[in-house]
Amino acid sequence: MIHPEKQPSATTTVADMKSADVVVVGGGIVGLATAWKLVSRQPSASIILIEKEPVLAKHQTGHNSGVLHSGIYYKPGSVKALTCTTGRAEMVRFCETYDIEHEICGKVIVATQDLDLPRLDVLEERAAANGVKARRIERAELRELEPHAAGITGLHVPESGITNYTKVCLTLGRLLTEAGVELLTGTRVTAIDERADAVRLSTTAGDIQAGLVVTCGGLYSDRLARETAPDTTERIMPFRGEYYELAEHRRSLVNALIYPVPDPDFPFLGVHLTRMIDGSIHAGPNAVLALAREGYTWGDIDLGDLAEVLRNPGWWKLAKNYWRTGIGEYYRSLSKAAFVKALQRLVPELTADDLVPSPAGVRAQAVSTEGKLLDDFVWSETARVVNVLNAPSPAATASLAIGSQIVERLATHQG
Numbered sequence: 001m002i003h004p005e006k007q008p009s010a011t012t013t014v015a016d017m018k019s020a021d022v023v024v025v026g027g028g029i030v031g032l033a034t035a036w037k038l039v040s041r042q043p044s045a046s047i048i049l050i051e052k053e054p055v056l057a058k059h060q061t062g063h064n065s066g067v068l069h070s071g072i073y074y075k076p077g078s079v080k081a082l083t084c085t086t087g088r089a090e091m092v093r094f095c096e097t098y099d100i101e102h103e104i105c106g107k108v109i110v111a112t113q114d115l116d117l118p119r120l121d122v123l124e125e126r127a128a129a130n131g132v133k134a135r136r137i138e139r140a141e142l143r144e145l146e147p148h149a150a151g152i153t154g155l156h157v158p159e160s161g162i163t164n165y166t167k168v169c170l171t172l173g174r175l176l177t178e179a180g181v182e183l184l185t186g187t188r189v190t191a192i193d194e195r196a197d198a199v200r201l202s203t204t205a206g207d208i209q210a211g212l213v214v215t216c217g218g219l220y221s222d223r224l225a226r227e228t229a230p231d232t233t234e235r236i237m238p239f240r241g242e243y244y245e246l247a248e249h250r251r252s253l254v255n256a257l258i259y260p261v262p263d264p265d266f267p268f269l270g271v272h273l274t275r276m277i278d279g280s281i282h283a284g285p286n287a288v289l290a291l292a293r294e295g296y297t298w299g300d301i302d303l304g305d306l307a308e309v310l311r312n313p314g315w316w317k318l319a320k321n322y323w324r325t326g327i328g329e330y331y332r333s334l335s336k337a338a339f340v341k342a343l344q345r346l347v348p349e350l351t352a353d354d355l356v357p358s359p360a361g362v363r364a365q366a367v368s369t370e371g372k373l374l375d376d377f378v379w380s381e382t383a384r385v386v387n388v389l390n391a392p393s394p395a396a397t398a399s400l401a402i403g404s405q406i407v408e409r410l411a412t413h414q415g
């Protein structure tokens, strides 16, 4: 079941059933970008996009760091590496074309301990392999770029930038409507039945018939996938990323983006300092298992979601492998002092008084039955359905390129 606790779908007679050539489920940036690419490729196709929330971009897309990632981190040849570099360039063009605030402000990745040095070498090699500009900088130059940053050495990545992904989504929503796509917000897909001749979606607004379906359900992507691919073994684990914001009078501590050298065994980048497009500076996110798929605070608890995590053998293997990292993340969640200490490794002048809490985001991270955090973007296919199973960061940056790849896949399916 996709959302067991929610209301049943409305019943529809065949006569008044809506139908479309393609239905896209999910009004986050991946679903919207996919619908937009579909419109460009097949302008005459009828398309419906279904989103359970009353507004677009309510979940991951509306709760992220707003960074236009360069593509430096990802394994050469991975889908992430390929789509991030092309997707970033396309996203920048999209922002320019539709007048969405963005800035290519550059980023520094700072090595603050000896352990970081070989990892920085690996990042430099990956940058070269992925065609991303990155330059080793020493202390003096680091100080010029970010006068308050710590670090013995670092990498400067000039192509990284910032934007507002909610605005990108609202623009995509407007363009889609103008192109004749029907946006059904406030409508939840409750079941998907794939048949030989079509796909029937049950929704809270009645049944809909589609030739092809793409699901881009973020935190519910595994449940949506299991509707038509019941042997899908990956499960989404919701990892909350908590943020603080710098008090206004301390914003001058950060010029642009200051990141640590990430732990290569962990798919998250470590708490960092990010200038947002509105001028505020965000600090975070950490990564703690949320107690509900849409668990934005410690008080958001869904016993069904929690039981599903605990029943999953992958979770126990994950906990066994990452318990040390996990304890550190929980400690930083529960203790502001610990969070501040992690940030002081990047900017030593920061104090607890400089930070005020800011809303969290929840990452949809697919985990295998072997307890592996799936690093790359993953989608799976049946005859008439493409399910996006894993689209974590940098999927906002890469969304337009991911959309193109999905549309390529759809073109190989019969309508």
Ligand SMILES: Cc1cc2nc3c(=O)[nH]c(=O)nc-3n(C[C@H](O)[C@H](O)[C@H](O)COP(=O)(O)OP(=O)(O)OC[C@H]3O[C@@H](n4cnc5c(N)ncnc54)[C@H](O)[C@@H]3O)c2cc1C
Binding pocket: 002, 003, 025, 026, 027, 028, 029, 030, 031, 050, 051, 052, 053, 056, 057, 058, 059, 060, 061, 062, 063, 064, 065, 066, 067, 068, 069, 187, 188, 189, 190, 216, 217, 218, 219, 220, 224, 241, 285, 360, 361, 362, 363, 364, 391, 392, 393, 394, 395, 396, 397, 398
């Ligand atoms: C804390 C955090 C920081 C991040 N920072 C960055 C960053 O700086 N740069 C970057 O590129 N990426 C970043 N990311 C990753 C990026 O935000 C996500 O990869 C991206 O937003 C995924 O988009 P999506 O459309 O797949 O998912 P979502 O935005 O979560 O959208 C999925 C949508 O599907 C809808 N849905 C689910 N089930 C149903 C159903 N049954 N019926 C109808 N609708 C349904 C949901 O309501 C939701 O709106 C970050 C993510 C987080 C959480």
